[in-house]
Amino acid sequence: MAQIFLDTASIDEVREAAAWGILDGVTTNPTLMMRAGTADLKENTLAIVSIVQGPVSAEVLSTDAAGMIEEAREILSWSEHVFVKIPVTVEGLKAMKEISAWPNGRVNATLIFSANQAYLAAKAGATYASVFVGRMDDAGLDGMEVVAQAREIFDNYGFDCQVLAASIRHPAHVLDALLVGADIITMPFGVLQKMIRSPFTDAGVEKFLQDWERAQGK
Numbered sequence: 001m002a003q004i005f006l007d008t009a010s011i012d013e014v015r016e017a018a019a020w021g022i023l024d025g026v027t028t029n030p031t032l033m034m035r036a037g038t039a040d041l042k043e044n045t046l047a048i049v050s051i052v053q054g055p056v057s058a059e060v061l062s063t064d065a066a067g068m069i070e071e072a073r074e075i076l077s078w079s080e081h082v083f084v085k086i087p088v089t090v091e092g093l094k095a096m097k098e099i100s101a102w103p104n105g106r107v108n109a110t111l112i113f114s115a116n117q118a119y120l121a122a123k124a125g126a127t128y129a130s131v132f133v134g135r136m137d138d139a140g141l142d143g144m145e146v147v148a149q150a151r152e153i154f155d156n157y158g159f160d161c162q163v164l165a166a167s168i169r170h171p172a173h174v175l176d177a178l179l180v181g182a183d184i185i186t187m188p189f190g191v192l193q194k195m196i197r198s199p200f201t202d203a204g205v206e207k208f209l210q211d212w213e214r215a216q217g218k
């Protein structure tokens with residue numbers, strides 16, 4: 001079954017989505033932390049973990065492998081649920097290779113914009129390969145095609161790395177990601193809300209209630 005993650009650092013959004021019973025995990029990044037109005041990565045990440053009790057990704061800020069490794073050591077020590085997000089750069093690959101060999105080396109390879117990057121991340125031992133669909137679409141590329149290609153490559157060569165569809169902009173992205181076999185889809189809270197809502201469902205509920213009242217002679 002594909003997993004649903006929320007792409008947010010907002011505690012309120014995580015609490016609300018978790019209450020719906022369909023939330024598997026959360027991804028954050030520095031931009032989302034800024035939007036949530038917090039600069040305390042550890043406190044915010046652990047607050048999310050306490051609600052979701054599943055995978056929660058927190059991103060490194062260093063751009064060199066040594067710095068990423070040092071940050072990852074700290075981030076991964078916070079909880080068994082925490083994943084460290086590392087960008088797929090040369091330095092990022094070096095860091096992933098080392099971190100993924102640790103017993104607690106849970107790596108979310110981030111900022112992936114090509115199937116080749118996804119392949120290299122898997123080869124370096126990442127657990128998740130986050131493909132940024134919406135940002136590619138914004139640039140006139142076909143982001144979902146990269147998700148499909150990553151799926152095919154991981155299946156061809158038996159990689160355990162999970163395909164994570166990220167940078168999701170609307171429910172149609174979610175549907176397409178499900179159809180091409182993404183393992184995980186991380187989405188903003190607004191997209192999750194839109195997946196549920198239908199005016200036809202609301203109208204249907206309303207009509208049933210009215211008819212039930214009529215059936216009772218009211």
Ligand code: E4P
Nearest residue numbers: 007027028029135166167168
């Ligand atoms: C993934 O983990 C990222 O947080 C993310 O999906 C970023 O997407 P954006 O393009 O909406 O910033």
